[in-house]
Amino acid sequence: MLKLVTLLACAILVLTGCTTAGKRTTPPATSTVVQVPVIVPTHSNPPPRIALPAFRTNEFTETWVLLSRWIQVRGFSPPYRLALGAQPVCIVHTSKGLLILQADSQIAYWDEVELHLGFAPQLVGGQLFIHRLDLLKNLEPLLSEPTAGAKSNRVIVIDPGHGGDDPGAASMDGRFEKQYTLDLALRVAPLLIAEGWQVFLTRTNDVAVSLASRVAFAESRKADLFVSLHFNSNAPDQIAAGLTTFCLTPTGMPSTLTRDFSDDVTLIFPNNTNDVKNWEYAFKAHCALLETHLLADRGLQHARFMGVLRGQNRPSILIEGGYLSNPTEARQIADPAFRQKLAEALAKGLK
C-alpha cells in the first residue's frame, strides 16, 4: 500500500477528471501576533464520565460490512476495482470524496489523504469487507454535512505542548519542541479570533502544565474544541518526516500508535463520546495543513495513551507538525515563515 496513492493518481484523474488536494495557500503578508488572555490552569482533572460510543447510524450491525452493501445504502456508484500489487484495490466515489481501500492494508486514502484504519479490510469470496468500527468512526464522519445553526463565538482551547521543565523533543538546532509549540499557538490564536473563535491558550509562556490541568482548563473554559500542538521526533533516526494528526482511539478499535503503552480496546474514555467529531476536525485540520505543501502526509491516526485527549468532553485533536529529528524539517520548523504558514492553514482548516 506504500505509495499506492501515487500509483493510483493517474487512475483517479482518469476516473474523476479532478483532484482535490494541493491548493497552495497565499503566502502570509505579515506575522503579527496579538496577545491572548493569560490563564493559568488551576483546576484538577474532572472525574471520568463513562459513556458508550456514539454511533452515527444503526444501519450496520454486523462486525464486517460488505463494502458493496455500504455503497448501495449510501447511494454511491459501484466501486472501481484495480489489480495493483498483491491485493485488489477498491476506489469508491463517495458524495464527499474519493475513497481508496485495499484488502489487508490498514492504510486507506480519502481524497488522497492518508487514513489509518483500525482493521485491514478483508477479501472474502472475492468481496471486500470493512470493519463496522472503521465504517462508523473513520469513513461515515467524512460524509457528514456541516452542522446548521452552529453557535457563534465558539470557544477553542489551543494547547502548546510541553513547557517549563518538560522541553519536549530536542531540535537539531538546539531549541526544543516547547518553544516551537508556543510560538505556533501564539501565531494561530489571533487568526482564530479573526475567524470568530473565542480563543484560550493552556499556556502563554514557558511554564510546565500537567496533562490533567490542560484537560481541566478546557473544561473550565467550556471549550467547544481542543487542539494540542506538537512537533515530532524519532531520534536518533533522521529519516522520519511529515505531518500526523491524532484522535483518541474509539472503543473496540486498536490504536495506530501505542508507544509501548498498553492498548486495551475495551476502555471507554470521556472523549470517546466525540469520536465522530474528533475525526471530522482532525480531517479538516490535516487537509488544510497538507495544502501548504510544506509537509508530507503521515496520515490521520488514533492513539489511546494521550492523556491530554482522552479526558476531554469536547472534540479534541493533537497535531504533530513535522519532525524535529529530521534535518530538513528541523530547518523548516525553525523558520518563522513556516510556522506562520502552518498557523494560517490551521485557522483556515478549523473555520
Ligand SMILES: [Zn+2]
Ligand atoms: Zn510533543
